[in-house]
Amino acid sequence: MSERAHVLDPHGAPAGVALAGALAASNGRVDSILDLVGNTPLVRLRAIEAECPGVEIWAKCEFANPGGSVKDRAALRIVRDALARGDLRDGVRLIDSTSGNTGIAYSMVGAALGVPITLVMPENVSVPRKQITRAYGTELVFSDPMEGSDGAIVLARRLVDEQPGRYYYPNQYANDSNWLAHYHGTAPEIWAQTEGRVTHFVAGVGTSGTIMGTSRRLHELGDVRCVALQPDDAMHGLEGLKHIPSSLVPPIYDERAFDETMWMPTDEGWDMAERLEHAEGLFVGHSSGANVAGALRLGKQLAAQGRTGVVVTVLCDRGDRYFAPLRWEKHYVW
Amino acid sequence: MATVRIPTPLRKFTQGKEEVSVAGGNVRDLLANLETAYPGIKERICDDAGAVRRFVNVFVADEDIRFLENLDTAVKDSDEVSIVPAIAGGR
Structure with a gap:
């Protein structure tokens, strides 16, 4: 399978990147922890999508990577x-x-x-x-x-x-290797896991690697609308995400790679992170909350227009990375 | 007057200044006076009900006011007050 991916792949995925199916084929055995990077599960968010009838919302469980994040x-x-x-x-x-x-x-x-x-x-x-x-x-x-x-x-x-x-x-x-990881990994995984049914992809901008690489490949694979999500203000609490207008623009960031920018308030992202804990049993970080809030917005837009859709987003990491500092470590970094 | 340290994303309100001097016997008064001097800044720090936003931390002399008396925390003229977005370094 990986050999075939090499032939089809204009950017030449290195050995080990095109691992789809390798884990299943190996009966759950792998040679190295690194073989467990990528090929993350896609989970349906049924409690969240209840608000947008006719639209499915799915999320890539990037917290399932061995280092705990995307x-x-x-x-x-x-x-x-x-x-x-x-x-x-x-x-x-x-x-x-x-x-x-x-x-x-x-x-x-x-x-x-x-x-x-x-x-x-x-x-x-x-x-x-x-x-x-x-x-x-x-x-x-x-x-x-x-x-x-x-x-x-x-x-x-x-x-x-x-x-x-x-x-x-x-x-x-x-570093082009950053977005290429998603071009060769995240995007084809989403395409295969939704059996080509994905209609929308939304992800927050940090380094912009996830949105750049995934959008570029999904656009090649099908008619998928890709949305880049940013904090709505320079003063925000969505760790890992960047408010591009007030930041140094990452050299790999290119607005031509996606279709639309969505501006996300910190509170909306934080509230969704809490809701995911209670409603879905998903304890994830604030950037994941923002991503799902963005997916729900897209879902509601589609539902309001009487349209169906399959919206996919990313759960970047677990919530336990963000326990508030204890009093004796109260010095924050800024 | 206490010295208030302004985080990078709010310096557009303070003409780029990293530190400003503001009067106020407690954090509540100090934030009100900060808004008078630099209109628009308080909305970024506090929500509609006047409470400090969840993702913003305010320190008086290196103590997080959430571990003190919140907006009622006393401020002395010699104190340094820091306004800090609650994200740890990023990336």
């Missing part, structure tokens, strides 16, 4: 492509400035492939974030807590400038 896909592809190009080789460490899901994903992939990882994060990020990445053997470098995440970016770049031979800095915001 970021496993991009991290695995970025590392594999960098190894293939020789950017990562003996004596070179992957370095990035992240305390979030990408850092966890790099740590998991790095441990499994024997690639050493260095993460730069502000000293005041919460203790669990340090513990998870350290558990995988990742080297942590701390930046000035007063300078927030920008301070971590600056320090990471300085370390690379000082010792360019020691580090590979993948920059997921500008």
Whole structure:
């Protein structure tokens, strides 16, 4: 199956990316934890779609990736492509400035492939974030807590400038491997899991890798309307998502790849995250809540027009990544 | 007057200033005076009922007001008050 995907694939998926069916064929056995990245289940949200009769709402369970988030896909592809190009080789460490899901994903992939990882994060990020990445053997470098995440970016770049031979800095915001992971993975999975019935796809913009890659491939596969979702204001609480008008625009972000932008208030996303817990038994993060809120909006628009549809979105990670800091770790990062 | 630290996404209201000086004996008064000086900013911090939005944290002298007395938390002139979106570093 993967051989055939290679032939059909204009961008040349590397070995290991086109794994659809491999797990089933292997009777539940895999060679490496990395074989469990991708091919996530698609779950129907029946309690949510009850509000838009005639429209189905489905969500990709990206929290089922072994590192716990959608970021496993991009991290695995970025590392594999960098190894293939020789950017990562003996004596070179992957370095990035992240305390979030990408850092966890790099740590998991790095441990499994024997690639050493260095993460730069502000000293005041919460203790669990340090513990998870350290558990995988990742080297942590701390930046000035007063300078927030920008301070971590600056320090990471300085370390690379000082010792360019020691580090590979993948920059997921500008790395084509990021969106290609979704072009070759997320999109064909959605197409197969809905048996080509998907009519709409909606996903939030962070690095924009998910919406870019999935939209590009779904557009090639069929008549699918793809919607990019953004926080409605610069001051927002949808962690992992970017308000593009007030942010540095990721170089991989290209509005031509999708059909429409939807603006999402933080409260609507947070309320939906809570509703998913109670109504569907899905304890997911706020960006997942925003994505499902976006899917429901699309569903209601279709239902109001008397149309049917199959709307697909993404559950990026679990809610337990976002337990509020305890009092003794009350220093937040900004 | 207390020093108020303004997060990046709200600096469009403060002409780009990272810190502003605002009077107020408690957080409620301080936010009201902040709105007078920089119209439009309070709506981004507080909801229609006047409570601090769920995704915004306000610190007085490094203490989260949710662990103190919320909007009634006293503010001294020597205090630094920080307004911080509740997202941890991002990505």
